[in-house]
Amino acid sequence: MSGKHHPTEGAGPTPFPETNWSGILAARDPSSPEYVDRVNRLARLYWRPVYWYIRLQWNKTHEESKDLTQAFFVQLLERDVFRHADPQRGSFRVFLKAVLKHFLLVEKRAAGRIKRGGGQKALSLDIEEPLAPARGLTPDQTFDREWSRAIMEEAYRRLEAEAKRDRHQEAHKAFRLYYLDADATAPPSYRDVAKKVGITEFQLQNHLYLMRQTLKRIIRELVTDSSRCTEDVEAEMRDLLLQEPP
DSSP, X not given: OOSOOOOOTTOOOOOOOOOSHHHHHHTXXXXXXXXXXXXXXXXXHHHHHHHHHHHHHTTOOHXXXXXXXXXXXXXXXXXXXXXXXXXXXXXXXXXXXXXXXXXXXXXXXXXXXXXXXXXXXXOOOOOOOOOOOOTTOOXXXXXXXXXHHHHHHHHHHHHHHHHHHTXXXXXXXXXXXXXXXXXXXXXXXXXXXHHHHTSOHHHHHHHHHHHHHHHHHHHHHXXXXXXXXXXXXXXXXXXXXXXXXX
């Protein structure tokens, strides 16, 4: 497993949008009072994979990529795209990427005339120019990397929320100091972290084990939420666990 992963700075705890297939399929009716909210939450979590795919694959500027990202999620909202979703064809990530590619092809044929107004007011998506992804990746690889990053950030938020709920704040503090807040090039020692938390090294090891196991469970839940196929779940888990603390 590789290195330490740092959540987005300043990102506060937010509920994970219902991107599991059962949730998406249950909201396929645009007249449902939950429909707009579901697409909003979906857009807020997954705009980065969409944004970077557009920017890299189509060589767009930040403003152009931002407009197209907004337009893409607006069309998800306005055209009832989820009505055509089929869980048997793979994970939600694969589905969303396929829809995005189709949207961009239509946009190209329309020479930029796709409607980008009207329904945008229904979305609460505030896109700022994000940090550039790792160089040397294809647009598809960047989409997958940003998708994984979004899942991991949500997993860390859930871990913190569960630790607070279950009164495991001390264990979470130890986990954060050891894995998330430390310099990846100079990881702290058990002794240093245990001293900061005010516990023994043995207690620290127990805390870290508890948090790692909890995190793995949360990651599996999130991946299972977005995949129906067992092979898809295992593939997603392999990719994500490469980013998880060892």
